[in-house]
Amino acid sequence: MIRQKRYAERVSGGDCRVLMDLRGPKLRTGPLQPRPAVLKIRPVRDAYGKVTRPARIWLSTTGSGNEAAAADAVLVVDAEWLADCKPGDKVLLRDARKSKRRWRIRETGSDGCWAEARKTTYLVDGTALRLRGFERETVIRGLPVRPGEIVLRAGDTVVLDASDAPGGAAYFGDDGDLLRPGTISLPIPEIYRDARPGETVHFDDGRICGLIEKQDPDRLQVRITHTRKRRERLVADKGVNFPDTQLGLPALSAEDLADLEFVAREADLVGLSFTNSADDVRELRERLLELGRDDIGLVLKIETRRGFANLPGILLEALKFPACGVMIARGDLAVECGFERLAELQEEILWICESAHVPVIWATQVLEGLSKRGHASRAEVTDAAMSQSAECVMLNKGPFVIEAVRMLDDILQRMQNHQTKKRSLLRRLQLATDFNESGQEKTAAAELPRSSP
Structure with missing residues (x-):
């Protein structure tokens, strides 16, 4: 530059x-543990749940090409498996929920093929795709990792931690009880030295507000008191403010x-x-x-x-x-x-x-x-x-x-x-000038008076 x-x-x-x-x-939230690499593929449905357009999936050996931009999902598959695909073939799989799914090959080309899905499918790395009538399978790899996030509502607890370890979302038991609150990495020792219980903390330009409930040498326990939406998502590299604290x-x-x-x-x-x-x-x-x-x-x-x-x-x-x-x-x-x-x-x-x-x-x-x-x-x-x-x-x-x-x-x-x-500057108003010259009121559709720049 x-x-x-x-x-x-x-x-x-x-x-x-x-x-x-x-x-x-400048204080910012530290890194968060990434969420599982799960790809959700779903068709378009109307207000009654009827499928109006199946999900379009582009299958190729590179995951790129002009067609990829128009796809609902793009998957990389083996070249030999792709060569066996013909229009009308059915692709069989079990998704991340172990639900049976069946896609249909609609169109093939030199660098890939189009498949359609009429039911929602959840894919993870390792999901096997098989063509009906063939034993050969291809395994899905390289799904993008989703950035980590913590979902917070008023009343939740979150912990600020002085370590460099990535933070993570809250962990709940099968009965819904909180087993471990969400954790945010903020490795700045002065924060834990100077902050006091009762002082406020704000995240992400004030979208999430909280109150310090407990202070330890390397941890602060914060109770969320306000979120702009009912549920706010906090991600890495967002601003943190301590307006009541003399840091x-x-x-x-x-x-x-x-x-x-x-x-x-x-x-x-x-x-x-x-x-x-x-x-x-x-x-x-x-x-x-x-x-x-x-x-x-x-x-x-x-x-x-x-x-x-x-x-x-x-x-x-x-x-x-x-x-x-x-x-x-x-x-x-x-x-x-x-x-x-x-x-x-x-x-x-x-x-x-x-x-x-x-x-x-x-x-x-x-x-x-x-x-x-x-x-x-x-x-x-x-x-x-x-x-x-x-x-x-x-x-x-x-x-x-x-x-x-x-x-x-x-x-x-x-x-x-x-x-x-x-x-x-108390300059002369064009509005008053126009009125004095005409002496009459303007109609609703009259042009607005325009002051000279």
Whole structure:
């Protein structure tokens, strides 16, 4: 990316600045034991359970090809077995439940054949397929392993574990009694040292919330108190927040320190994630000075309670950099401080940054529905308009990001004449101008007055 950026600069004659983030003390769920490799194949049924289309299964020696994209399932089989398949043949098997199943070969080609199934089938590695009238079998191998997950509901118990061993789902006995709660690997010793019973824990951007019930030197027992859906699935590499806990984590992790030399060599600005105190900023500045970078810019990412509470002191230290800015990282900030307080907090950050003449980046889920799905909600449009109070807006990637950039540009072009930073401009309203000129009410189908950008 650096090489491509430099090439584009040479060709265009323009200048592109590079911002590189340091991860900081971001807490994430560790790996989970994978679920069994089970493939479910089922036909399409109507509301009454009648099969309207059988499941289409592509059988080949490679598991690839143009036909694979249209298949409900793709299986790799032996070449000799495949050569015996003819249209109309029946494939016999016993699935993972030991249920007898029968598929029919509908079409054969040079690189595979199509089979159809009219009953739901569960396949695992080792399932044998046999053509009726032939003794030769082929055994299914290489089914994809499913990523591990823990299904949680309000009232469940989950254990945070300090070991590196992969976590796993809860284990229940035949009578439904819980024999072992779900376990999440979180190998950070400071968590088990600093957390206390009664403090809250949030997983996956607040989708799952819990309360610490018991603390041990290397384990925390958490009772789930809230899930956004009745059943939430927690997977690996999801964020974990301890909003009530004063965690004594270093601002720069070992990974950050290893990355800092590259950042100092290639970046124009460095982003300090999870900035909590002025000491965090001071440490980063000292490290950069040691690497000979006294000219690098700084972006403070405010995403914790401590970071918000300490923002005045953080800004005073950040102003020692040649250039600095603040990113309102509203994802973790909402989880840490409460979604109901987010609007108030972002307003206070905007005010204090304006008083310090520090530019602000408005971040997290701006026009996300448009970027990812091609359609923005009303709330997203209003949120994008509010971003006029900041100097910069960050959009997430997505298949419709170009459309999101165009809409954001249109919104901000129109809003810039109404407000600058936190000050209303009290500009003349086009709506009032049109009314004064005509002196009459518009019909319901009248064209909306359009303010000039």
